[in-house]
Amino acid sequence: MAYQTITMPASNPKLGFIGAGMMSSAMINGIIAAKVTEPGNIIASDVYQPSLDRLSASGVRTSTTNKEVVTGADVIVLAVKPDVIPAVLTEIEQFLTDDSLVVSIAAGVPLSALENLVPGKRVIRVMPNTPCLVSESAAAFSLGSHAKDEDRELVQSLLSSVGFACEVKESQLDAVTGVSGSGPAYIFVLIEALADGGVRMGLPRATALKLAAQTVKGAATMVLETGTHPGVLKDNVCSPGGTTICAVEALEKNGFRAAAISAVVAATNKSLEMRNTKK
Numbered sequence: 001m002a003y004q005t006i007t008m009p010a011s012n013p014k015l016g017f018i019g020a021g022m023m024s025s026a027m028i029n030g031i032i033a034a035k036v037t038e039p040g041n042i043i044a045s046d047v048y049q050p051s052l053d054r055l056s057a058s059g060v061r062t063s064t065t066n067k068e069v070v071t072g073a074d075v076i077v078l079a080v081k082p083d084v085i086p087a088v089l090t091e092i093e094q095f096l097t098d099d100s101l102v103v104s105i106a107a108g109v110p111l112s113a114l115e116n117l118v119p120g121k122r123v124i125r126v127m128p129n130t131p132c133l134v135s136e137s138a139a140a141f142s143l144g145s146h147a148k149d150e151d152r153e154l155v156q157s158l159l160s161s162v163g164f165a166c167e168v169k170e171s172q173l174d175a176v177t178g179v180s181g182s183g184p185a186y187i188f189v190l191i192e193a194l195a196d197g198g199v200r201m202g203l204p205r206a207t208a209l210k211l212a213a214q215t216v217k218g219a220a221t222m223v224l225e226t227g228t229h230p231g232v233l234k235d236n237v238c239s240p241g242g243t244t245i246c247a248v249e250a251l252e253k254n255g256f257r258a259a260a261i262s263a264v265v266a267a268t269n270k271s272l273e274m275r276n277t278k279k
């Protein structure tokens with residue numbers, strides 16, 4: 001699947017990030033690498049100075065004051081933990097203008113809760129993932145009731161600059177979290193486990209890790225670029241009476257497929273549960 005190539009509607013948009021942790025820094029560094037905007041057009045705030053220091057090294061403006069992000073940016077990305085969102089929105093509401101677009105990447109926080117905290121404001125809920133750092137993100141988003149077509153275009157463009165992005169119904173965003181938001185972690189566990197298997201059978205660690213990671217990348221690229229069903233691609237690897245079908249039997253006996261499905265269900269349910277948690 002080819003990524004969409006979209007010209008940013010607003011050239012050099014001023015981007016603000018409240019929270020400069022793991023997801024925020026992956027997005028910021030991915031956006032800088034994709035040359036979407038000058039690093040100096042990005043401002044980030046956090047309560048933890050070392051996170052800000054790391055971003056400063058990339059040329060990003062930083063502040064320990066969330067107000068400075070709001071007044072210095074057109075797009076304000078809320079990248080704090082879900083339970084911190086109400087306090088942050090309550091704090092910044094007075095500084096938002098008609099030009100501000102609020103983008104929340106918090107898992108499990110519904111648009112209705114966001115819009116109640118900043119009535120009348122343009123809000124978009126996004127579920128990104130950390131591979132945006134290497135321009136291989138998988139992201140989905142939903143528009144709040146006051147967001148405009150141009151906001152949709154801007155967010156689609158921004159997310160597409162670092163990977164794949166699509167609009168979904170808000171009711172589907174928890175499942176998106178289960179598949180792609182949390183998904184990189186499942187694949188990292190798989191890569192680590194494949195490498196462990198290689199080491200168990202005598203390969204040097206570095207060789208096993210490289211082979212495992214490249215195998216995951218190659219298999220994913222085949223699914224995306226050929227459009228062939230993964231079951232068919234799996235069949236093509238399984239020579240009759242060969243090694244792979246023995247491995248597939250071992251995977252099935254150990255509940256590999258069910259484990260993967262259960263992982264997605266568990267993350268989705270946790271996201272749904274966070275919606276109901278008193279913030």
Ligand SMILES: NC(=O)C1=CN([C@@H]2O[C@H](COP(=O)(O)OP(=O)(O)OC[C@H]3O[C@@H](n4cnc5c(N)ncnc54)[C@H](OP(=O)(O)O)[C@@H]3O)[C@@H](O)[C@H]2O)C=CC1
Pocket residue numbers: 018019020021022023024045046047048051066078079080081082084088105106107127128129130181182
């Ligand atoms: N990590 C991921 O892969 C993904 C994360 N997300 C979402 O992104 C958001 C951030 O997650 P993640 O980056 O993992 O979390 P992190 O804890 O790494 O980052 C959040 C940062 O916000 C800081 N912070 C806390 N309170 C405030 C405040 N009032 N104002 C400014 N900054 C504050 C935190 O500091 P301190 O630690 O000192 O509290 C921390 O540095 C979450 O809502 C999560 O659901 C979405 C998709 C993927």
Ligand SMILES: O=C(O)[C@@H]1CCC=N1
Pocket residue numbers: 107177181182
């Ligand atoms: O673990 C989490 O809650 C966040 C949301 C999706 C990925 N990381």
